[in-house]
Amino acid sequence: xxxxxxxxxxxxxxxKSEPLNVTEKEVIEFAHKFDPQMFHLNQKAAERTLFKxxxxxxxxxxxxxxxxxxxxxxxxxxxxxxxxxxxxxxAVRPGDVLTVETEILDLRPSxxxxxYGIIRLRNVTTNQHGQIVQTMLASxxxxxxxxxxxxxxxxx
Amino acid sequence: xxxxxxxxxxxxxxxKSEPLNVTEKEVIEFAHKFDPQMFHLNQKAAERTLFKxxxxxxxxxxxxxxxxxxxxxxxxxxxxxxxxxxxxxxAVRPGDVLTVETEILDLRPSxxxxxYGIIRLRNVTTNQHGQIVQTMLASxxxxxxxxxxxxxxxxx
Numbered sequence: 449x450x451x452x453x454x455x456x457x458x459x460x461x462x463x464k465s466e467p468l469n470v471t472e473k474e475v476i477e478f479a480h481k482f483d484p485q486m487f488h489l490n491q492k493a494a495e496r497t498l499f500k501x502x503x504x505x506x507x508x509x510x511x512x513x514x515x516x517x518x519x520x521x522x523x524x525x526x527x528x529x530x531x532x533x534x535x536x537x538x539a540v541r542p543g544d545v546l547t548v549e550t551e552i553l554d555l556r557p558s559x560x561x562x563x564y565g566i567i568r569l570r571n572v573t574t575n576q577h578g579q580i581v582q583t584m585l586a587s588x589x590x591x592x593x594x595x596x597x598x599x600x601x602x603x604x
Numbered sequence: 605x606x607x608x609x610x611x612x613x614x615x616x617x618x619x620k621s622e623p624l625n626v627t628e629k630e631v632i633e634f635a636h637k638f639d640p641q642m643f644h645l646n647q648k649a650a651e652r653t654l655f656k657x658x659x660x661x662x663x664x665x666x667x668x669x670x671x672x673x674x675x676x677x678x679x680x681x682x683x684x685x686x687x688x689x690x691x692x693x694x695a696v697r698p699g700d701v702l703t704v705e706t707e708i709l710d711l712r713p714s715x716x717x718x719x720y721g722i723i724r725l726r727n728v729t730t731n732q733h734g735q736i737v738q739t740m741l742a743s744x745x746x747x748x749x750x751x752x753x754x755x756x757x758x759x760x
Contacts, residue, residue, distance in 0.1 A: 481667070482667035482668065483667070483671065484674060484675075485674060485681060486681065497681065498681070498717075505670070507663070507666055507667045508667075511634075511639070511661075511663045511664075511667065512638065514638055514639050515637070515640070518639060525641060525642065526641065528662045528692060529691075530689070530690060530691045531687070531690040532690070533686070534686060534688070534690060536684060561654075
């Protein structure tokens, strides 16, 4: 994937990631480190919970989404400013294959950092059945092209 | 820490976690898996970025916050329903010591799952200098006491 810069983007642009397989080993390893709850740690114990089986931590889903986003958009840097409306409408289970679709919602040059622009985006993470497992809105600071050969003004 | 149930909580209750040390090895390991950007991966390269040094991924800070929250509140289960206003006002750096303060903002019994209640909370993550490194609002489904010996009604 080509490296992207702020100046390459248009509101409404959409990007789709490569697929990523989620393994049981990774789900359990993440849970041990960051979210040690029964339904994330052990298949047998998880069967007796609301989830009726092992599920990934929502924070694991969020981290995997970040990985796919970084790989797909391939900015020189994407500095997260904030996230809103982070939701997990369906659980992620071992064996799931995730893809992330990114939509550019807004674009504005940074006032305090002239070499950067601020993008507002929606990331939707979907499993192999087409079920949405995560949605979020985010803002990030990303670099502009150094040559200034772009179609957006810097003076607002 | 004692196990907590929905029925033990009052709006306005605050809980403070134990401290947690963030190591360079963990910051780099998380970044390789989930957020492979220069300022999260390599100290030398990170010195040439906006951060002037290695910083943890915001998703790493979020995951560490979850770990401290789970350890502190110690619910039998805490199922995340959603997160809002996730912000990272200061970067987390190797050697930082993080604590999480949780404030209970709202409490209501679940209508669809009688054995559970829904808590609304604010988590504020602070470093050893008292600087806030993350804030967020979250909603989670947590179990009620089975014996029903509580002070809140279930019929709304």
